[in-house]
Amino acid sequence: MANTLTPLIDKLIARGLEVLRENAIMPRLVNSTYTGVAASRGDTITVPVSADITAGAVSPSNTLAAGSDSTLTSKTISLNQWYKAGFFLTDQQITQIDVDNFNTLQGDEAVRSLANNVDSYILGLYKGVYSQTGTAGTTPFASNLNDWTTGARVKLNTNKAPLEDRFVVLDADAEGNAINQRALQDSSWRGDSDGIRFGDIGYALGANWHIDQNVPTFTNSNGTPTSWLVNNGSGYAAGTTTIAIDGGSNNPVEGDLFTLAGNSGQYVVTSLAGANLTFTPELTATVADNTALTFAASHVNNLGFQRNAIGFAMAPIMDASMNSDMMRQVTDDKSGLTMRLEVQRQEKQWKFEYDVLYGATLLRPELAVRILG
Numbered sequence: 001m002a003n004t005l006t007p008l009i010d011k012l013i014a015r016g017l018e019v020l021r022e023n024a025i026m027p028r029l030v031n032s033t034y035t036g037v038a039a040s041r042g043d044t045i046t047v048p049v050s051a052d053i054t055a056g057a058v059s060p061s062n063t064l065a066a067g068s069d070s071t072l073t074s075k076t077i078s079l080n081q082w083y084k085a086g087f088f089l090t091d092q093q094i095t096q097i098d099v100d101n102f103n104t105l106q107g108d109e110a111v112r113s114l115a116n117n118v119d120s121y122i123l124g125l126y127k128g129v130y131s132q133t134g135t136a137g138t139t140p141f142a143s144n145l146n147d148w149t150t151g152a153r154v155k156l157n158t159n160k161a162p163l164e165d166r167f168v169v170l171d172a173d174a175e176g177n178a179i180n181q182r183a184l185q186d187s188s189w190r191g192d193s194d195g196i197r198f199g200d201i202g203y204a205l206g207a208n209w210h211i212d213q214n215v216p217t218f219t220n221s222n223g224t225p226t227s228w229l230v231n232n233g234s235g236y237a238a239g240t241t242t243i244a245i246d247g248g249s250n251n252p253v254e255g256d257l258f259t260l261a262g263n264s265g266q267y268v269v270t271s272l273a274g275a276n277l278t279f280t281p282e283l284t285a286t287v288a289d290n291t292a293l294t295f296a297a298s299h300v301n302n303l304g305f306q307r308n309a310i311g312f313a314m315a316p317i318m319d320a321s322m323n324s325d326m327m328r329q330v331t332d333d334k335s336g337l338t339m340r341l342e343v344q345r346q347e348k349q350w351k352f353e354y355d356v357l358y359g360a361t362l363l364r365p366e367l368a369v370r371i372l373g
Contacts, residue, residue, distance in 0.1 A: 005094070005343060005350070006325050013328045013341045016111040016354055020337050023115035025212050026122040029167045030310035031363065032336055034077055045077040047311050049363060077313050079359040083117050085110040086353030094350060107352065111339070114356050118314075119214040121360060123169075125310060126216065126301040126370060127255035128362040130268035130280060131155045134372035136299035140170075141177035145184070149205060152304030152369035159366040165307035166207040171215035174302050174373050175201070178209065207304065217300050223250035225295040230260070231275065235288040242278045245293065252277060257296040257370070260287050280365070300373030309367035314338050314358040 021028075034045050059065070087106040133151030134140045140147040148168060156166065170178060178184060184201050201209035228248030230236065236243050252258070256269040258279075265284035269277060317340050318329060329340040337356075344351045362368075 008094075009325070009328060009341060009343060012107045012352060013330055013339075016107055016341060017330055017332050017337070017339055019108050019111040020115050020339055020356075021332055023112050024118050024337060025210055025214075026119050026169070026310075027312050027314065027337060029169070029208075029210070029305075029307065030122060030312045030360070031308050032312045032314070034311055034313040043079045043315065045079070045311075045313055045359075047075050047077060047361075047363060049073045049075055075311065075361050075363050077311050077359045077361045079313060079315050079357055081118075081121055081359055082317075082355065082357045083114055084353055084355040085113045086351055088346075088349050088351055090349045107354075110352075110354050114339070114354060116214055118356065118358055119212065120216070121358075122310060122312060123212070123214055123216055123301070123303070125360060125362045126218070126303060126368075128268065128270075128280070128365050129301075129303070129309075129368045129370050130257065130266050130365060131159070131369040132257050132266055132296065132372055133304075133369055134299075134302075136297040136372045139173045139177055139300070139373045140302065140371050141174055141181060145178065145181055145205065147371050148178075148207070148304060152371050153206060155369045156304065156306060156367065161306040161367045162308070163206065166305070167307070168207045168209045168302070168304045168371070169212050169215065170209070170302045170371070171300055171373065172211060172213060174300070174371070175209070175211040184209075215300060215302055217298065218255050219298040220250065220253050220256055220295075222253065224297045225250045225252045225256060225258075225293070228252070228293040228295075230287055230289055230291040230293070233289050235286055235291075236283060238285050239282045241280060241282050242276055243283075243287070244275050245277050246275055248293075252295065258293050261292045261294070263287055263291070296372065299370075302371035302373050303368060304371055305368035309362065309364050310360060311363045312358065312360040314356065317355060317357050 034047060087110055133155065134147045179201050184204055226249055228245045231244040231246040252269045252272050254269055254271060258267055258269065259265070263283070263285050265281070267279045267281065269279050271278045314337055316329060316331065316338050323329060326343045327340065329338065331338040340355050342353050344353070
């Protein structure tokens with residue numbers, strides 16, 4: 001039976017890799033140069049994050065000048081996301097299969113579920129993104145493209161994000177609004193007719209636009225925090241990342257966006273311990289006692305970002321030498337995505353199961369902006 005299954009396994013793994021590549025959108029958009037560095041569940045990859053360097057004036061001298069110091073920081077990608085999806089074929093079904101014409105619908109669905117899992121995990125990193133544009137609860141781009149052109153795009157420019165490899169990822173409603181705008185349809189505006197011909201925005205206004213049905217919605221289960229105030233008689237200095245708060249209702253949770261009255265910064269909650277609110281980034285200016293905090297309501301988290309905002313890695317689950325008739329692992333040369341298919345004999349049936357191993361982390365949150373919907 002193993003020899004009978006071999007052509008079927010070959011077809012399933014080839015088709016599965018194609019489906020994974022087509023449906024895993026975010027791995028194609030983020031920095032995935034770390035894929036393949038580690039190979040076992042629980043392994044971690046340390047990723048250096050560059051530091052700013054200030055240019056100095058040249059002063060010729062017979063004495064060598066001391067080099068300027070720069071401190072590199074790092075982030076860790078943990079390869080701790082190991083997921084599987086599979087289906088069954090009975091012995092009778094196996095004997096009735098014409099391998100050459102076999103429809104791989106069940107296999108496609110299994111792989112698609114893994115692709116959605118990977119996509120959702122990466123998109124779930126939005127909780128560390130603090131920059132925001134748009135209005136919570138209102139789908140963006142209904143009448144113009146300002147939430148990108150003068151919103152997220154400007155914030156990326158201000159934060160010195162590289163101009164190349166920028167992306168806008170939208171849910172179906174926001175993408176529908178965006179593609180309905182003349183600037184993304186009319187060839188006399190955008191320079192080509194792709195938007196109107198293919199119904200796909202593609203590259204426009206300095207970014208590649210994508211629709212993704214896995215774009216998440218943020219909802220604080222406590223309700224939108226209201227009436228919270230800074231609680232410290234002497235206030236807090238610029239650079240602070242934890243403040244005491246009081247007077248409010250509905251406790252803030254990780255991912256809550258907020259602003260402070262009289263302060264130009266935008267912040268995101270990382271935790272609340274008692275009355276102490278920890279957030280990122282650091283306060284941009286001093287805040288006084290009783291300064292009001294304003295929290296964003298529930299919202300869809302469309303994203304505008306530069307590739308280096310997020311790091312992603314997908315690792316082989318086993319050594320290539322372990323490939324056999326009943327267990328096959330392949331890596332896509334184009335995307336770096338790796339997947340394994342394992343076939344197991346059960347009671348009068350065969351179990352076909354795909355699995356993937358991956359990890360991701362938010363490397364540089366300043367290179368991403370939430371476009372609220």
